[in-house]
Amino acid sequence: MSKELExxxxxxxxxxxxxxxxxxxxxxxxxxxxxxxxxCGDPNLSKELDARLRREIIETALKALExxxxxxxxxxxxxxxxx
Amino acid sequence: MIKLIHVVNQFFAGLGGEExxxxxxxxxxxxxxxxxxxAQKLGDEAVITSTIYFGDNYFHEHKEExxxxxxxxxxxxxxxxxxxxxxxxxxxxxxxxxxxxxxxANALAIPCxxxxxxxxxxxxxxxxxxxARAYCLPTTEATTGMNDALTRLAHFALRLARGEDIxxxxxxxxxxxxxxxxxxxDRTGAQRAVEMLLxxxxxxxxxxxxxxxxxxxxxPAPPLAELKNRNLAIVTTSGVVPWGxxxxxxxxxxxxxxxxxxxxxxxLESGKWEAVHGGYNVAYMNQNPHYGVPLDALRALEAEGRxxxxxxxPAYYVIPGNQGSPTVMRRIGQEIxxxxxxxxxxxxxxxxx
Numbered sequence: 001m002s003k004e005l006e007x008x009x010x011x012x013x014x015x016x017x018x019x020x021x022x023x024x025x026x027x028x029x030x031x032x033x034x035x036x037x038x039x040c041g042d043p044n045l046s047k048e049l050d051a052r053l054r055r056e057i058i059e060t061a062l063k064a065l066e067x068x069x070x071x072x073x074x075x076x077x078x079x080x081x082x083x
Numbered sequence: 084m085i086k087l088i089h090v091v092n093q094f095f096a097g098l099g100g101e102e103x104x105x106x107x108x109x110x111x112x113x114x115x116x117x118x119x120x121x122a123q124k125l126g127d128e129a130v131i132t133s134t135i136y137f138g139d140n141y142f143h144e145h146k147e148e149x150x151x152x153x154x155x156x157x158x159x160x161x162x163x164x165x166x167x168x169x170x171x172x173x174x175x176x177x178x179x180x181x182x183x184x185x186x187x188a189n190a191l192a193i194p195c196x197x198x199x200x201x202x203x204x205x206x207x208x209x210x211x212x213x214x215a216r217a218y219c220l221p222t223t224e225a226t227t228g229m230n231d232a233l234t235r236l237a238h239f240a241l242r243l244a245r246g247e248d249i250x251x252x253x254x255x256x257x258x259x260x261x262x263x264x265x266x267x268x269d270r271t272g273a274q275r276a277v278e279m280l281l282x283x284x285x286x287x288x289x290x291x292x293x294x295x296x297x298x299x300x301x302x303p304a305p306p307l308a309e310l311k312n313r314n315l316a317i318v319t320t321s322g323v324v325p326w327g328x329x330x331x332x333x334x335x336x337x338x339x340x341x342x343x344x345x346x347x348x349x350x351l352e353s354g355k356w357e358a359v360h361g362g363y364n365v366a367y368m369n370q371n372p373h374y375g376v377p378l379d380a381l382r383a384l385e386a387e388g389r390x391x392x393x394x395x396x397p398a399y400y401v402i403p404g405n406q407g408s409p410t411v412m413r414r415i416g417q418e419i420x421x422x423x424x425x426x427x428x429x430x431x432x433x434x435x436x
Contacts, residue, residue, distance in 0.1 A: 001407075001412045001413070001415055001433075002318075004413055004417045005420045005433070006302075006303065006304045007420070008417070008424060009304050010420060010423060010424070010428065011303070011305065011429075011430050011431070012304070012318075012433050013432050013433065015432065015433065015435065016436075026300055026301070029303070033435075037367045037374070038371075038374035039321075040373060040377040040380070041371065041373060041374050041377075051379060054374075054377050055384070057377070058377050058381060058384060058432065059389070061432050065306065065315075066306050066308070066310055067306055068305075
C-alpha cells in the first residue's frame, strides 16, 4: 500500500514495529515503531513519557520525509522504549 | 460424451469487432467462431454443446445482468467444465472471462477454465478470487498463439472433466492462485527445513514450500524540503475507527478504505475510538488510539511550528490491514494516493501494525 503512495510521488514515512518486513518488501523510509499492537508509543511507560516517546517517533518520521534516500532506509527514534 | 460449454466475446464468436462490443449475452447451439477450433482439439471424447457470447462493453456495463444470463445458460447446458477465452492481452475480455469463471465455479460448483497473457488484468482478479475450482492458463500476448492456447485449453479441460487430480500450479502450468495444498510426504517438516537450510548454506538451489509474494520496487519519492510548508496526512492500517465501527470494517480481508475527520480535534479521546483488526491485540489501541493515529504528537509539533498551521490533512485514512491480499492493498494504495493528490497532500505518515 505504502509503495503505491510512493509510486504516485508521495514520500511515505512508514512507522512499523515490523521494520525487517518493511525492509523486505522494500519500503523506502522506515521508522522503527515500538511494537505491533502499539507502534506509536509504549503503554508500559508513564503517560508523560509515553507522549514524549510518541513525539520522538513522529519527529523521526518527519526527518525521514526530509531525507534523501536511495534505498530502503531505517530511521530509529533517539529515545528507546521503556522495557 | 463429455459436455462442455465455451464462453467468448463478440469478436471471437465471429459477430464483429469494437462496433459490436455492446452486444448483449447470447447463446449459439454447438460451436461457433473460435469455439470451432477448440472443438477440433477436443477430439471424440467431448463436445461443445453451446457457445455463449457477450459484448465486451455490455458485460462490464451490465455485469449483474450479463452474469445472470450467462449462468442461466450454463445451468441449462449442464456442462462438465466451462471454458472461457482465451483472452490474450485483451483487458476487458480477460476480466470478463475471470469473472464468469468465478461466478460459475461458485454458483454451479463446476470447474472453470480460462487462458490469457500474464499481464492481462484478468490474472490479477483471478489471483484475488483464489477460487479452487477456477484455473487460468498462460497464453501469448497476441492471438498468434491461438492454436497452442486452444490445444492446451482442450487438454486441461478434458482432464478437469474426467475428474483427474490437478497438481500444483508450478507443475501443471496454470497461474498460481496462492492456494496452499496439503501433500503427503514421508519426511517431517524439520527434516525438510534442515535440508533446505543446508542447501541454502551451500548455495545450492532449493525450492521453498511456502513461496512469498514477489514485490516490485517503487523508487523513493523525492524528499520534502521546507517541511513546515508541506501538506501532510496520516494513513494507517491499524484499524482505528470511530467507536461503533460505523463503516462496518471486518477484522480481516477488508476491501475498502475510509477517512475520518480530525480537523477540529486536538487529540483522540479514549472511548470515542476503537481498533478493528484481527491480527494483533487491540486492547492498547482501544485504550489509547494515538498508538495508531498519533494526533496528539502531531498537534504538539504543529503548535511548535515544525508542521505548518493547517498543514495536517483534516482527516486520516484507514483500513484494517489484517490479511489484506497484496492485490487489494495495491488498489487501496492507488485509490488513497489519488485522493491525497487531489487535495494536494505532499507527504504521508503511515502507521502500520
